[in-house]
Amino acid sequence: MRLFPVTALLALLCMLSPPARAQASATCSSEPVAGELRELTSGGRARSYRLFVPPSAGRAPLPLILDLHGTGGNANGRAEKSGLEALAVREGFAVATLQGEDSRWNVPIVSGRADDVQYASDVIDHVSARTCIDTARVYATGFSGGGRMSSLLACRLNDRITAIAPVGGLRWTGPCPGRAVPVLSIHGLADPTNPYEGHADRGGEWVESVPEALAGWASHNRCRPKLVQQERPGPLQTLGYEGCSGGAEVRLLRIDGMGHVWPRTEVDAPAVIWQFFKTHTRR
Template sequence: MRLLSATVVLLTLWASPLPASAQSTASACSVTPVNGELRELISGGRKRSYRLFVPPSVAAGTRLPLVFDLHGTGGNAAGHAKTTAFEALAAREGFAVATLQAEDSRWNVPATSTRADDVQYVSDVIDHVAARTCIDLARVHATGFSGGGRMSSLLGCRLNHRIASIGPVGGLRWTGPCPGRAVPVITVHGLADTTNPYEGHGDRGAEWVESVPEALAGWAAHNRCQPKLLQDKPTGPLSSLRYGGCERGAEVQLLRVDGMGHIWPRAEIDASGTIWQFFKTHPLQ
C-alpha cells in the first residue's frame, strides 16, 4: 500500500505569536544537538529516565517542537525509538524527540496511587528538556504505541494545558471526563488487532473497555465536534474517518487499516510521518 502522504491532513501556517505563558526567554534559549542520549531526573521522589534527541544544524535561538514517544507495555525507550524512527524524521523536519521510559516497562494507566505518577513524570520531563534546550512550549505533542497509546490518551486528558495534541497508535482510549481545552486527536488502528481489539472489551479488564469508535466519539464530544462521523473517500484497505467542526479546530481523526494487527505501521501507512504532519498543524491554543 502506498504510504499515506501529508495530504491526509491539511497543512496550515503555524507561525502565530505564542501565548506569553508558553514563551521562554531568548537569553535562556540554546540548542545543542543530542543524538539519542539517556537523561535522568527525579520525579515524584523516583529516579526516572528518558531518551533525548535534538537535531543537528538548528539555527541558534530556534524554538523546537517537542514530540513525546511512548513505548508499549514490556518495551523500552531505545527499542521503541528504532521502531518508530521519529529521530530520523526529527533530523529532517527540525524537532526534538523525548522517547520516554515507563517504570518496570508498564505505564500507570488506568492510573493507580500505588504506582509512579506518569502524568507528573511527563510534566517534569517537559521542564527538564526545556531547561536544557530551546523548546517551543506551545508545540509539545504526545504519541505512543499500545500501552503507550493509552498513556498518551491519558496525557491528552490530564495534561492538556501542556500537551498540544495526541496521536495514539493501537491504543486510543477515552479517559474522561477531562478538564480543560479541546485536544486535537489522530489515531491509527488495525482491524485485525487482537491485542487491543478494534471492537473493544475482551479480557483486558480496565485497560481495554470501549471500542475504538467509542473512544473516538468520547474525544469528539469533549472537543464539541459535529456529531456525524465522516469518512473521507476513497474507501479501501486504509480508511480515514473524522469528526469535523470541532472547537478551536481540534479535529478528531481515525486512520483504520484493514488486515493490520498490533504493530507500529511503516508499510501499511507511514504512521510516524502522518502523525508528525498532524502535530505540525495543531499548536497549543
C-alpha cells in the same frame, strides 16, 4: 499491503489548520543531542528518558514530541523502532522518548504506582531547562500501552500537551478538564491485542471500542456529532468529526488487515503523525 503516500493521507485527513508558529524566544539556545539517556527525579522516584535534539538546533525554539513505548518496551528500543529521530533530523524537532517504570505505564491509574502524568510533565520541564523548546508545540504519541498513556496525558495534561497521535492505543479517559485537544488515531482492524471493537478482558485497559473512544474525544472537543467517513476505496479509511472547537480535529486512520504494529509499510506512521502535529499549536 501497499504504502500510502503521505501527500494522499494529508488530503484524506483534510488538515485545514494554519501552520503552527513557534513562540518567540530571545534567550534560549539548543545543542544537538544524539539520543542520550537522561535522569531525573519525579514524585520521589528515579526516572529516565531518552533525548534527541537534531543537528540543526540553534536559537529557534523547537517543537517537542513525547514518544511512549508499548507495554514491556523501553526508551532505546522505542527510539529505534519509531523512526521519529531520523525524521527529526530532516524536520527540525526534538524527541523525548519516555521510559515506563518496570516497562509499564500507570494507565488506568492504580494507586501506589508511579504517577506517569507528573513524570511526563517533569520531563517537559527537564528538557525545556536544557533545550530551546517551543512550549506551545509539545506533542505526545505512542504505541499500544504508550498510546493509552498519551490519551491520558491529553486528558490530564492538556495545558501542556498540544495534540496527540496514539497508534493501536486510543482511549477516552474522561471526563477531562481544560481545553480541546486535536487527536489523530491510527488503528488496524485486525489488531488482536487491542481489538478495534474493544471489550478485551484485561482489567479495564481495553473496554470501549476505538469508535467509542473517538466519540469521547469528539464530545470533549465540541465537534459536530456526526462521524464522517471519507469515500475512498481500499484498505485505508479516514474517519473523523468536523466543526470542532478551535480547530481541534478528531481523526482516525483505520487500516483493514493491519494487526498490532507500529506501521511503516501500511502507512508511514512517523511522517503522517508529524504532518498532523505540525498543523497544531496550543493557544
